[in-house]
Amino acid sequence: MKHIPHLLLTALLAFVLTGCSKKEEPAAAAAPAAAGPRTIEITANDSMKYNLNSISLAVGEEVRLSLINVGSMPKQAMAHNIVVLKPGTDTAAFATAAAAAVANDYIPPALNDQVIAHTKMLGPKQTDSIVVKFTAPGEYPFLCSFPAHYQVGMKGTITVR
Numbered sequence: 001m002k003h004i005p006h007l008l009l010t011a012l013l014a015f016v017l018t019g020c021s022k023k024e025e026p027a028a029a030a031a032p033a034a035a036g037p038r039t040i041e042i043t044a045n046d047s048m049k050y051n052l053n054s055i056s057l058a059v060g061e062e063v064r065l066s067l068i069n070v071g072s073m074p075k076q077a078m079a080h081n082i083v084v085l086k087p088g089t090d091t092a093a094f095a096t097a098a099a100a101a102v103a104n105d106y107i108p109p110a111l112n113d114q115v116i117a118h119t120k121m122l123g124p125k126q127t128d129s130i131v132v133k134f135t136a137p138g139e140y141p142f143l144c145s146f147p148a149h150y151q152v153g154m155k156g157t158i159t160v161r
């Protein structure tokens with residue numbers, strides 16, 4: 001009979017302790033939500049335009065470039081991507097080579113060493129993102145490698161300082 005009150009006390013203590021720790025969990029879990037790279041949203045439309053043509057970043061910054069094709073034309077006629085290139089890349093030559101690289105989703109294999117990162121080629125309402133860490137200062141060109149889009153103005157610069 002002496003053991004019963006002791007067991008009850010132990011159970012009560014366990015309940016109180018569990019209850020206390022559960023109350024603290026939401027506050028503790030909320031803290032890491034802000035971590036991770038900053039997201040920069042870029043849209044591409046049926047008029048062959050990005051909403052952003054210049055982006056400024058700090059050296060060492062890691063960002064998520066998120067591309068959204070907000071157009072509605074079929075993918076065969078109007079698709080978009082973002083290709084981030086190394087500083088100093090001949091972008092016109094890259095775009096010309098890309099137009100011929102249909103089989104490789106318009107990324108020319110011969111110029112792969114100039115590509116830092118690229119999204120998939122997106123049809124209407126599709127989205128894709130790339131995470132890039134810019135460790136060196138410079139002017140990083142970006143463009144859409146779908147045929148003729150670069151020439152119409154789907155290009156820009158990421159300036160890293």
Ligand SMILES: [Cu+2]
Binds near residue numbers: 044048080146154
């Ligand atoms: Cu495009």
